[in-house]
Amino acid sequence: MSSRTSSPDFPPLYAERPEWSDVVPIPQNDEDANPIAPIFYTPEYKDATDYFRGIVKTGEKSKRVLELTESIIRLNPAHYSAWQYRYQTLLSTSSSLSDELTLMDTYATEFLKTYQVWHHRRLLLTLLHQPPSSPSPSSPTPTTTTSPTHTPTTTPPLPLQAELTFITSALRTDAKNYHTWAYRQWVLSHFSRPELWSGEISFVESMLDEDVRNNSAWHHRFFVVFASGVREGDEDREEVRRRELAYTKEKIALAPNNGSAWNYLRGILTHTHTPFATQADFVLPYTLPYPSPSQTEPLDKDVDVKMTDEDKDTDKDEKNSSPENTVVDLENPRPEAGADLPSPLAIEFMADIYEERGGKEDVLSAVELWKSLRDEHDTIRKNYWEFRINDALHPSR
Amino acid sequence: MTCRTDSFPTATSKEQARVEEILLQHRPPNDQPKPHLQRPEHLNYLLRNLRQGFPERFISQDCSQTWLVYWTLHSFSLLGVALDPETKQRAIDTIMACQHPDGGFGGGPGQAPHVLPTYAAISALASVGRAGPGGGWDQIDRLKLYKFFLSLKQRDGSFLVAHHSEVDVRGTYCLLCVAALLNLITPELIKGTAEFIASLQTYEGGFASASQPYFSPDGSGEEEEEVLLKEPRPALGEAHGGYTFCALASWVMLHPLLPLLSSSGTSSEQQPTINTRNLVRWLVQMQGSEAELGGFRGRTNKLVDACYSWWVGGAFNLLRPLGVGTRSATSVPTTSPPTTTPPKGEGKEEEDAWTDDDESLFNRAGLQEYILYAAQHKAGGLRDKPPKIADSYHTLYSLAGLASAQHNVFQVDETKEKLRAAWKPKEGDDPALDEFHKTVFAEARAWTEEVGGSNYVNGKVDRVNATHPIFNLTITHVRLIMNHFYAQE
Numbered sequence: 001m002s003s004r005t006s007s008p009d010f011p012p013l014y015a016e017r018p019e020w021s022d023v024v025p026i027p028q029n030d031e032d033a034n035p036i037a038p039i040f041y042t043p044e045y046k047d048a049t050d051y052f053r054g055i056v057k058t059g060e061k062s063k064r065v066l067e068l069t070e071s072i073i074r075l076n077p078a079h080y081s082a083w084q085y086r087y088q089t090l091l092s093t094s095s096s097l098s099d100e101l102t103l104m105d106t107y108a109t110e111f112l113k114t115y116q117v118w119h120h121r122r123l124l125l126t127l128l129h130q131p132p133s134s135p136s137p138s139s140p141t142p143t144t145t146t147s148p149t150h151t152p153t154t155t156p157p158l159p160l161q162a163e164l165t166f167i168t169s170a171l172r173t174d175a176k177n178y179h180t181w182a183y184r185q186w187v188l189s190h191f192s193r194p195e196l197w198s199g200e201i202s203f204v205e206s207m208l209d210e211d212v213r214n215n216s217a218w219h220h221r222f223f224v225v226f227a228s229g230v231r232e233g234d235e236d237r238e239e240v241r242r243r244e245l246a247y248t249k250e251k252i253a254l255a256p257n258n259g260s261a262w263n264y265l266r267g268i269l270t271h272t273h274t275p276f277a278t279q280a281d282f283v284l285p286y287t288l289p290y291p292s293p294s295q296t297e298p299l300d301k302d303v304d305v306k307m308t309d310e311d312k313d314t315d316k317d318e319k320n321s322s323p324e325n326t327v328v329d330l331e332n333p334r335p336e337a338g339a340d341l342p343s344p345l346a347i348e349f350m351a352d353i354y355e356e357r358g359g360k361e362d363v364l365s366a367v368e369l370w371k372s373l374r375d376e377h378d379t380i381r382k383n384y385w386e387f388r389i390n391d392a393l394h395p396s397r
Numbered sequence: 398m399t400c401r402t403d404s405f406p407t408a409t410s411k412e413q414a415r416v417e418e419i420l421l422q423h424r425p426p427n428d429q430p431k432p433h434l435q436r437p438e439h440l441n442y443l444l445r446n447l448r449q450g451f452p453e454r455f456i457s458q459d460c461s462q463t464w465l466v467y468w469t470l471h472s473f474s475l476l477g478v479a480l481d482p483e484t485k486q487r488a489i490d491t492i493m494a495c496q497h498p499d500g501g502f503g504g505g506p507g508q509a510p511h512v513l514p515t516y517a518a519i520s521a522l523a524s525v526g527r528a529g530p531g532g533g534w535d536q537i538d539r540l541k542l543y544k545f546f547l548s549l550k551q552r553d554g555s556f557l558v559a560h561h562s563e564v565d566v567r568g569t570y571c572l573l574c575v576a577a578l579l580n581l582i583t584p585e586l587i588k589g590t591a592e593f594i595a596s597l598q599t600y601e602g603g604f605a606s607a608s609q610p611y612f613s614p615d616g617s618g619e620e621e622e623e624v625l626l627k628e629p630r631p632a633l634g635e636a637h638g639g640y641t642f643c644a645l646a647s648w649v650m651l652h653p654l655l656p657l658l659s660s661s662g663t664s665s666e667q668q669p670t671i672n673t674r675n676l677v678r679w680l681v682q683m684q685g686s687e688a689e690l691g692g693f694r695g696r697t698n699k700l701v702d703a704c705y706s707w708w709v710g711g712a713f714n715l716l717r718p719l720g721v722g723t724r725s726a727t728s729v730p731t732t733s734p735p736t737t738t739p740p741k742g743e744g745k746e747e748e749d750a751w752t753d754d755d756e757s758l759f760n761r762a763g764l765q766e767y768i769l770y771a772a773q774h775k776a777g778g779l780r781d782k783p784p785k786i787a788d789s790y791h792t793l794y795s796l797a798g799l800a801s802a803q804h805n806v807f808q809v810d811e812t813k814e815k816l817r818a819a820w821k822p823k824e825g826d827d828p829a830l831d832e833f834h835k836t837v838f839a840e841a842r843a844w845t846e847e848v849g850g851s852n853y854v855n856g857k858v859d860r861v862n863a864t865h866p867i868f869n870l871t872i873t874h875v876r877l878i879m880n881h882f883y884a885q886e
């Protein structure tokens with residue numbers, strides 16, 4: 001155990017502070033208790049939590065409780081009781097919620113992985129921006145799930161845009177943090193303001209440019225584009241569908257074994273009730289052993305492979321400047337050179353297309369593809385492919 | 398097959414390649430003996446945690462004390478080890494010290510009540526508690542617990558995990574488990590909850606942690622009566638193994654009750670549905686390739702991790718009630734009735750060799766290999782992945798995952814009927830409510846380990862006990878505690 005007296009940086013224990021002498025600390029366990037699987041606490045933690053139990057017992061909610069709960073949270077950010085009590089104390093003492101939010105900025109960076117940090121922000125933001133401004137006519141009416149009675153009096157609320165900026169910076173440190181993404185989605189859907197939604201697509205694209213395999217970013221895209229209702233500027237759903245299909249297929253071409261992009265493609269089609277078969281031309285080249293030659297790619301496979309590394313970057317630059325020169329079929333981009341083909345995800349997709357078509361021949365084609373997954377391309381899932389084969393051949397389950 | 402980077406490396410594929418390299422070093426060469434379950438080391442690890450406790454750095458787990466106890470106790474049960482009466486009593490007392498005067502359990506003594514540590518506390522009491530004075534079971538304040546649960550209910554059918562805390566499907570699952578075990582499920586408690594669960598399913602097929610409800614005034618009266626919109630109701634967060642397990646287990650608990658809810662007039666809406674096909678696809682896609690030794694990941698494009706052996710691997714046993722899976726429960730004659738399922742000894746009915754009629758949807762051999770080869774720490778305990786250290790959480794969920802990869806556990810229709818026939822109604826109970834309780838009881842108790850349906854990748858020497866697919870307790874422990882609280886048998 002650390003000897004706290006050796007470090008001059010520590011504030012004195014609550015037990016040593018005269019201004020806390022009126023509080024009766026309560027130890028966690030009775031004296032005669034013999035708990036199983038006990039945790040050995042540091043003197044600081046034991047001291048702070050003993051005083052916290054003392055405070056909870058008397059029900060005191062004062063400014064000094066904010067200091068005490070902060071001490072505990074710094075030692076253990078998962079201490080939900082301290083967070084809960086802190087929130088109640090903030091309300092009781094009419095403390096500045098904006099100041100609290102500023103304090104939370106540092107917490108969120110330090111304790112990114114704890115639920116409580118993000119939920120506390122959510123409570124604060126809810127109060128700071130209550131009642132939510134009236135949403136645009138096309139968007140649904142958001143409501144709060146709790147109805148606290150506190151009215152912020154001191155500072156005007158920060159623009160919510162700043163909140164998104166803050167979340168973006170947190171995601172730069174931890175690009176797949178579940179709580180951070182869920183929180184961003186809450187900010188968007190709870191307040192549902194057009195100016196908040198409007199930047200999201202380009203935000204997602206910057207995240208996917210960073211890492212096209214970031215599934216959290218793909219999910220966010222679906223959340224923004226399809227799952228949260230129709231917003232101004234996006235009423236032309238046919239155009240939205242076309243845009244999303246083009247974007248996704250371009251990303252699949254970059255990395256044909258990226259499950260996130262394939263799942264998104266499936267998501268678009270299912271959500272818009274578009275048959276998978278509409279994508280047959282696109283999917284086919286990805287089910288073949290190597291990129292099939294197109295007009296702009298060398299026919300000789302060996303040459304193609306050799307050129308891959310050196311030419312990749314220039315290739316991309318060219319594409320950016322004049323796409324019509326390098327992409328034959330904008331609707332159906334081909335796999336990039338260097339892709340690991342065939343992609344099992346493409347084979348699976350193709351089999352789904354055949355199964356969807358439903359003719360006798362089609363089902364047999366699907367079965368052939370599933371067999372190739374079972375026996376060669378995706379053997380870990382052999383039982384599942386077997387299940388799909390049986391299911392398609394004997395659909396009377 | 399190794400990582401398919403498509404010559405387009407990103408942060409995700411680089412991490413993936415790094416982990417695959419480490420995992421491949423843990424695959425035993427063909428000419429060498431295969432690692433077995435290190436029982437003595439794991440038992441030592443668990444005993445050390447129980448008796449000596451945890452060092453300072455576990456302060457981060459201070460609000461998970463009931464969890465530490467549950468993880469450890471159920472790990473013992475899975476390894477087939479019963480504790481001595483004195484240790485059991487200490488465990489009961491440790492848990493009961495966490496009960497809050499206002500109902501529910503906190504993560505430790507003096508902590509606020511919270512649904513997650515309440516689940517862990519009740520589960521631990523199911524493992525080691527008993528009826529009577531000092532046994533824990535009869536000292537649970539069920540009435541206050543029920544009121545605590547009701548106070549967390551939101552108007553979209555979801556639950557907060559604690560006052561002023563978040564909505565999270567782990568909380569729904571934990572609350573439903575506790576309410577089912579302790580006979581606290583009522584129509585009032587679960588109204589709208591199945592709809593909430595259904596709203597969590599994402600386009601990928603798995604489930605998210607929460608969803609955003611929207612309400613609109615219904616315009617019928619002067620009161621600000623608002624109506625929950627069916628759409629949009631977007632999932633907050635992506636499909637995730639832990640949340641998917643919690644959602645699916647909740648769904649399996651709630652589904653048989655839905656007809657009872659609508660007939661009693663508490664729900665007029667049409668019944669919610671989930672997309673089973675997408676769910677199955679997502680679940681199987683979570684299994685890592687041979688290069689990842691067949692372990693499970695928790696999200697698309699994330700790394701494999703032993704705890705998903707349970708959260709995802711364990712979810713497959715929950716698919717049969719949804720009509721997925723080729724084996725029908727009624728067509729299996731070799732099933733023993735639940736009341737005669739003792740903790741299994743060294744029975745001769747199962748062979749050591751891998752049987753080829755494995756009809757499960759995932760690769761059970763692969764999952765066992767990941768756990769045996771990569772998740773075991775030499776010094777005892779199990780872990781996320783090498784070279785990490787072991788912890789109580791990963792120890793339990795690896796062992797539970799191993800159990801679900803070894804055994805088939807499913808609801809037997811015949812057993813369900815027997816339980817219903819033998820049901821003794823509580824005196825003075827309203828018939829509709831009685832039917833409700835009977836259904837909860839029979840559904841939960843009908844889960845049975847299939848005799849002869851077990852498979853061990855490297856022989857029966859690695860056998861762990863089967864675990865209840867919903868509660869993650871032994872089937873015997875579920876039977877005992879439910880019989881007590883439903884006053885049956």
Ligand SMILES: [Zn+2]
Pocket residue numbers: 702703704705781791
């Ligand atoms: Zn884990």
